[in-house]
Amino acid sequence: GSALARGLLSWAQPERWLPSCSLLPLSCIHTSTSLQKLGKWEKKNLIVYPPQLPGEPRRPAEIYHCRRDIKYSNNKMWYLAKLIKGMSIDQALAQLEFSDKKGAKVIKEVLLEAQELAVRKHNVEFKSNLHIAESLTGRGRYVKRIRYHAKGMFGIMKINRCHYFVKLVEGPPPPPEPPRTGFDQAKEYVQQLRNRTLVHTL
């Protein structure tokens, strides 16, 4: 106990804390109202492209949005993310509204927030003219808790959390890829045969 107190006191020496910037006026001190460290997905919104040349086709607007530490399982959220991948935003909102899953409500909120951001900050003209280019889930921080069973037995349960990331792009959704037929596979095989050549020779 006394050793701990001594250790604390030695750590809490105020002389050590004075960095060189403490002599500057108060305006440089960071208050605690700043957000937590920006994740990689949030930073993608901050990239600024140089102005386009007159002849180039218009670059469609991209909006990155995410929500962190959703109290839902990563694997279960993945099914919803897979459902709305590649849909237009209206279609995605319709599907999520009538889905019975818990994550559907959360993803719907995220999509509406992203739509709002797009219109306000990212110079998107029509809020319906967006489609979902990417929708991903990630694993959040798990905590372990005790689950009490009968007869004094216990299990250790994992509280699952996940993150959800979405990228909206302006424009109609791209047409779905046609399924790969046998003819395509045959063509590719013949092409591979034709690409064969002799190596290490004259």
Add this chain to the structure above:
Amino acid sequence: ALAVQAPAVLPQAAAEGSEGSTEAPGLLESILWMAAPKKRRSIEVNRCRRRHPSKLIKEKRNIDVCPECGNLKQKHVLCGYCYAKVKAETRLIRLEIGKKEGGPFNAPTVETVVLYEGEKPSEKDTGKRIIERARKRPSWFVQN
């Protein structure tokens, strides 16, 4: 005497015979015959099972637009917004009824009619109980 003794002996022999032929295995022995995985399922195999099209969520094709309010609704289900609207109004009417009755088990034996602002009871509503609501008649509540 012999005929009386025989039945006492036979059931014992029958019981011993049945025990000797079929022994019910206890739990400790039957563990050896329980199903158990032989090998750990690799992530590739797990993914093939978890991402099979039968396990993915299917897209719903029965979503329409409600002609009354413009919200989305499923074709075979009432519109959620309109239902909530009607539910709120019904709750207020029921509060009025509760105030009029003043307690449980006081429901009258006659029909009830709901009248909004500026409405008079017609000849058809002579014997009925009248509930007044202090607002304009909503467009969806058609008066008979």
